[in-house]
Amino acid sequence: MSKECNIIHKLTEKLERHSFPFDESNIPLNGIYILFQKGENAHNQDRIVRVGTHTGDNQLRPRLKQHFLNENKDRSIFRKNIGRALLNKNKDPFLQFWELDLTTRKARETYSTQIDSQYQKKIEIDVSKYIQENFSFCVFEVQSKEERLEIEKKIISTVSWCFECKQSADWLGNYSPKKKIIKSGLWLVNELYKTPFDVISIKKLEKLIAD
Numbered sequence: 137m138s139k140e141c142n143i144i145h146k147l148t149e150k151l152e153r154h155s156f157p158f159d160e161s162n163i164p165l166n167g168i169y170i171l172f173q174k175g176e177n178a179h180n181q182d183r184i185v186r187v188g189t190h191t192g193d194n195q196l197r198p199r200l201k202q203h204f205l206n207e208n209k210d211r212s213i214f215r216k217n218i219g220r221a222l223l224n225k226n227k228d229p230f231l232q233f234w235e236l237d238l239t240t241r242k243a244r245e246t247y248s249t250q251i252d253s254q255y256q257k258k259i260e261i262d263v264s265k266y267i268q269e270n271f272s273f274c275v276f277e278v279q280s281k282e283e284r285l286e287i288e289k290k291i292i293s294t295v296s297w298c299f300e301c302k303q304s305a306d307w308l309g310n311y312s313p314k315k316k317i318i319k320s321g322l323w324l325v326n327e328l329y330k331t332p333f334d335v336i337s338i339k340k341l342e343k344l345i346a347d
């Protein structure tokens with residue numbers, strides 16, 4: 137799958153690269169984002185380390201803020217995974233509490249006495265700092281939800297099958313408790329190793345990004 141993966145990587149080079157703090161007005165309302173991480177290279181350029189999108193209309197900007205800014209791991213699986221790897225790397229027993237989903241009031245009430253909320257806040261700040269300092273991204277517009285999800289899936293599959301895309305020895309994801317992250321070299325656990333782009337479908341992506 138390296139040929140199609142190479143095409144995707146080269147396409148991303150043509151797009152504007154954003155890093156924190158980013159100017160929202162340069163980001164479309166609907167689309168797909170592709171993340172890169174310091175120290176990670178493939179295809180003679182920065183390596184794609186995550187691909188994502190959004191389901192609701194006009195949610196691309198809020199989605200990116202949930203990853204880069206909003207200190208709530210339960211609203212961003214990406215933040216949750218960065219936190220898992222940071223905690224695991226430090227052999228921090230707080231990992232077991234970081235795993236808990238505190239979205240519902242019931243969950244918050246159940247665990248409130250067990251969780252050191254000040255410490256959790258500190259980890260959230262560490263996660264934000266790590267993400268803001270180490271990740272950059274590009275975006276491209278895709279209006280329809282169906283198309284976004286389809287393209288996202290295909291990019292993830294294509295990159296996961298690529299034998300040229302390998303993480304560095306120092307990659308933070310190597311400390312992830314999630315085997316799929318270590319195996320794929322991606323901050324992803326879903327849509328890996330499914331149907332990749334082929335010679336025809338990749339042309340459509342080229343056209344979409346070039347237009």
Ligand SMILES: [Zn+2]
Binds near residue numbers: 141142179300
């Ligand atoms: Zn590749």
